[in-house]
Amino acid sequence: MDKIVPFSSLTPAKQEELLNEPAKQPPDGIQSNLTNPQNFNNGGFVLTSFCLAIATAFVFMRLYAKVFLIGRVRIEDYLLADISIFVGIAYCIYRLIINVGFRIHQWDVRLSSMSEHLYVMHLCINLYSAHLLVTKTAILLEWIHIFVPDGRRSSFFWACCCLIWANIIFYSVVIIVANLVCIPIQKIWDKTVDGECNSDANFLNILSASLNLAFDIFILVLPQPVIWKLHMPKTKKIGVSVVFAIGILATIASCFRVADSLQYRSGDLTYVASDLVIWSLVEMTCSFLVFCVPIIPRMWNGSCTRDPTVMRMWCNRSILRTHPLHHLLRRRINGAWSRCRDYWKINKILSFSRDGNYEENTDLGWPLDQFRGIICTREIISTVEDASSFNIETDGRSESCPWTEPV
Structure with missing residues (x-):
């Protein structure tokens, strides 16, 4: 140089x-x-x-x-x-x-x-x-x-x-x-x-x-x-x-x-x-x-x-923030997603038959004997009432169809 x-x-x-x-x-x-x-x-x-x-x-x-x-x-x-x-x-x-x-x-x-x-x-x-x-x-x-x-x-x-x-x-x-x-x-x-x-x-x-x-x-x-x-x-x-x-x-x-x-x-x-x-x-x-x-x-x-859909949910959430009703939409979407996710988790384990008895879901490889405790509970209340306990005024209408016109 x-x-x-x-x-x-x-x-x-x-x-x-x-x-x-x-x-x-x-x-x-x-x-x-x-x-x-x-x-x-x-x-x-x-x-x-x-x-x-x-x-x-x-x-x-x-x-x-x-x-x-x-x-x-x-x-x-x-x-x-x-x-x-x-x-x-x-x-x-x-x-x-x-x-x-x-x-x-x-x-x-x-x-x-x-x-x-x-x-x-x-x-x-x-x-x-x-x-x-x-x-x-x-x-x-x-x-x-x-x-x-x-x-x-x-x-x-x-x-x-x-x-x-x-x-x-x-x-x-x-x-x-x-x-x-x-x-x-x-x-x-x-x-x-x-x-x-x-x-x-x-x-x-x-x-x-x-x-x-x-x-x-x-x-x-x-x-x-x-x-x-x-x-x-x-x-x-x-x-x-x-x-x-x-x-x-x-x-x-x-x-x-x-x-x-x-x-x-x-x-x-x-x-x-x-x-x-x-x-x-x-x-x-x-x-x-x-x-x-x-x-x-x-x-x-x-x-x-x-949760393989985390990226898609994040993108949807980012889009919803720009909407005027994003708070209401977000609550409804999150609620629906939570219900679907819970339903999916239950059905991964059990598949119910018509007679009400469950059977093991072998397709997904979830052995039922590995689970302990109550998986899902459902309460059904049935009541029976006697019609004689009510004061029914007979005016000529049919007892089985009281909305019809009097005979």
Whole structure:
């Protein structure tokens, strides 16, 4: 990049010639390939699409469980709008693959393409920091609601609060610093613009990756002591611990990101930056798993099969709220639904014959001997009255048809 320092003083023809040259001199024994360089475009496209599909699927599963099964949405659930940031990062990677190339050496890239590469990477840094700011805050808020349900100010509660504020401050500072590396800001991606850049930018990248790894380790370890103090069988503790230990995948990705940040000094920016994007993408996907996986088992514990029409009833209720008579309609619909549901529950167990004796309903596989107690009761009162007890005035009408005319 030292070539373009006196760029503004060059003639237009010289500028055009310089922009068509490789962005970096190749090592000894290697020749630049500017037409068809070796790349990882297909792999980057598949990996990005896979991570995007996994993250989106788990986000929608969590929303379904929270809205339709649990029926309670907290502030951390609204932070799932962060999926839009993840989509923005996927767009940046697709753009990088199409316009520059993915995992391509810098000596195989034209100098004119470096502006596009640096611009996309600048967007990725900002979106990546904003994503982790929001997602890690949501994870910690979720754990407060899970492990401190009574609102007791325990050590776990204060640890989560401290991490939340440290996380917000840290990533806010990262975003600010990333946009102040060069003045004016356009010089971050366009080196032909006159201005100044901070020479310690690489050190800031290493520091940011290291502190991010420390946050991941804290979040991974934090709930484990609480889980092992729960009053439950050891096997269940192991299962819960494994569910909350999914963050180890994000920690591994953070370790590789730190290693790639150390290699940034090599000067092969386009190649190393692609590796950084890969591990950042894996880490962001794992952050969605850490947030969504603990709530997913609610979809398979019988709550969703107990009432399969819950989504339809919720939609009907939302429509009825807009009607002027929605209160009356809602009461009548709920009453009818309750009666039909009770009738359905009884007839799942018994089927009554004409002579009044019930028989086992073998079609539905409900053995009658498994039920104890009274299933259904019905009271019938029959009264008999003697007609002689009434004072009937005979006026010639028929006794069997008193409404007829007198004879």
